[in-house]
């Protein structure tokens with residue numbers, strides 16, 4: 072699904088502007104990365120993009136159509152959003168029940184999930200490597216496992232567009248790699264991924280295009296090769312950043328270091 076933001080700006084009621092002059096386009100193929108320091112407005116940007124909070128000015132368009140013209144159910148059958156992990160009020164659900172909720176936009180308002188919905192949920196749990204946790208309560212798994220379940224919940228919806236807000240932040244080294252693998256498999260099959268990440272190496276290794284979100288300045292939209300550079304990242308984070316590549320057989324992996 073093609074995604075565009077035109078002239079987006081946002082301020083909380085009575086507050087200073089958090090975002091201004093947000094302009095970007097993602098063709099819905101591969102990975103689009105969002106990178107910036109804490110508090111710059113990346114989560115706010117994702118919420119405004121998806122209409123979960125209203126842009127103060129500007130608009131989001133999906134497949135060229137303003138979000139306001141989309142039927143909500145139609146939109147949420149195609150898009151899935153994974154916010155930063157929170158247990159909230161879902162603690163009493165099993166992981167399988169939590170994941171099947173990802174099918175909500177495809178299940179009638181007064182209907183219960185059918186066999187096909189449970190199969191989708193189980194497949195999604197397998198995709199993120201935690202099918203064995205399906206009967207466990209959400210309150211009985213770790214923060215990282217809950218994060219994996221949240222991603223499974225989004226995958227259960229078979230989205231065309233997946234929006235991930237810091238999906239790796241709660242995860243150990245192995246599970247971070249697992250999520251990147253899931254993203255790779257997914258984007259090969261078709262769905263596009265918008266990835267808000269605190270890991271420049273993840274943005275650098277996956278994204279074709281992206282958005283740098285500095286604090287208090289308009290975001291910079293450009294091809295990854297232009298914005299995920301030592302100079303741009305050093306300026307963005309206010310610290311000397313060095314990028315090197317490591318070769319492992321046929322794989323080239325970027326390594327990004329911040330030098331104090």
Ligand SMILES: Nc1ncnc2c1ncn2[C@@H]1O[C@H](COP(=O)(O)OP(=O)(O)OP(=O)(O)O)[C@@H](O)[C@H]1O
Nearest residue numbers: 083086089107108109110111112113114115116284
């Ligand atoms: N409900 C709110 N009311 C007022 N200000 C808020 C609210 N939520 C967030 N903010 C402020 O808006 C700014 C942007 O917050 P946001 O969560 O979008 O940043 P972020 O770039 O996603 O940060 P992080 O990388 O730390 O997750 C911050 O300065 C934050 O303090």
